[in-house]
Amino acid sequence: MSGNRIIATGKRNELHALYPKAEIVGGEKFLLTPAFINSHDHGRAIGTAALGIPDDLLEIWLVKLSSLPNIDPYLAAAYDGLRLLRSGVGTVAHSHNPRDWENMEAEAAATISGYKDAGIRVAFHPPILDQNLLVYDDAEQFLAGLPAHLIQQAKQLMKAVPLDRQDYFGLCTDLFNTYHDSKQFMCHVQVSPVGGQWCSDELIESAVDFARQHQTKVQMHLLETGMLLYLTFIGMRYQQLK
Numbered sequence: 001m002s003g004n005r006i007i008a009t010g011k012r013n014e015l016h017a018l019y020p021k022a023e024i025v026g027g028e029k030f031l032l033t034p035a036f037i038n039s040h041d042h043g044r045a046i047g048t049a050a051l052g053i054p055d056d057l058l059e060i061w062l063v064k065l066s067s068l069p070n071i072d073p074y075l076a077a078a079y080d081g082l083r084l085l086r087s088g089v090g091t092v093a094h095s096h097n098p099r100d101w102e103n104m105e106a107e108a109a110a111t112i113s114g115y116k117d118a119g120i121r122v123a124f125h126p127p128i129l130d131q132n133l134l135v136y137d138d139a140e141q142f143l144a145g146l147p148a149h150l151i152q153q154a155k156q157l158m159k160a161v162p163l164d165r166q167d168y169f170g171l172c173t174d175l176f177n178t179y180h181d182s183k184q185f186m187c188h189v190q191v192s193p194v195g196g197q198w199c200s201d202e203l204i205e206s207a208v209d210f211a212r213q214h215q216t217k218v219q220m221h222l223l224e225t226g227m228l229l230y231l232t233f234i235g236m237r238y239q240q241l242k
């Protein structure tokens with residue numbers, strides 16, 4: 001190794017003859033592998049269960065996440081990065097959960113810098129969604145069926161995110177131009193319509209177009225909710241019964 005580069009590979013004796021002063025690490029009980037990749041992380045630093053939010057049905061669990069403590073994005077990423085490195089992970093796919101949607105550019109900068117300082121590669125995913133924020137149903141009809149004292153709270157959770165499609169791809173362009181590193185691959189900026197149930201077809205198509213134009217990738221959650229499968233099943237049964 002020289003700095004962070006592997007400069008030669010080969011049989012131990014031959015390498016030792018070529019580089020007699022090189023430090024020898026490892027031993028019979030070690031296995032040399034490429035660093036692992038964590039293909040999905042939210043960079044929360046501390047697991048949600050440890051912070052008092054046990055696993056649950058996705059939709060119920062997501063609402064509870066609003067009670068998570070607001071950890072500084074730089075610290076969260078640096079701590080997450082160090083813990084991952086200790087487990088042999090050299091690259092993390094970070095699906096960002098904004099503390100404040102309107103401040104996502106600064107949060108992205110802090111997060112990317114936290115991973116960089118920890119020394120881990122990151123594929124950074126700024127999120128976007130444009131439908132079904134609290135329920136997979138007609139919003140007005142859902143609100144009309146709620147007890148009066150819950151309506152305001154529900155409306156709050158159903159509020160559209162403050163980035164429209166144009167703002168989002170503008171942000172992605174800025175992040176891409178500033179941080180995307182196609183030489184050393186320390187940071188890749190990839191677009192992230194968060195999941196099929198939360199994104200319109202137009203939004204997903206625009207994300208694919210952006211990725212093609214910029215030679216980057218699209219990252220989404222797929223089929224992470226049993227509730228959606230259940231609703232699909234009920235829908236199919238209903239169609240059959242009609």
Ligand SMILES: [Zn+2]
Nearest residue numbers: 040042095221
């Ligand atoms: Zn996720």
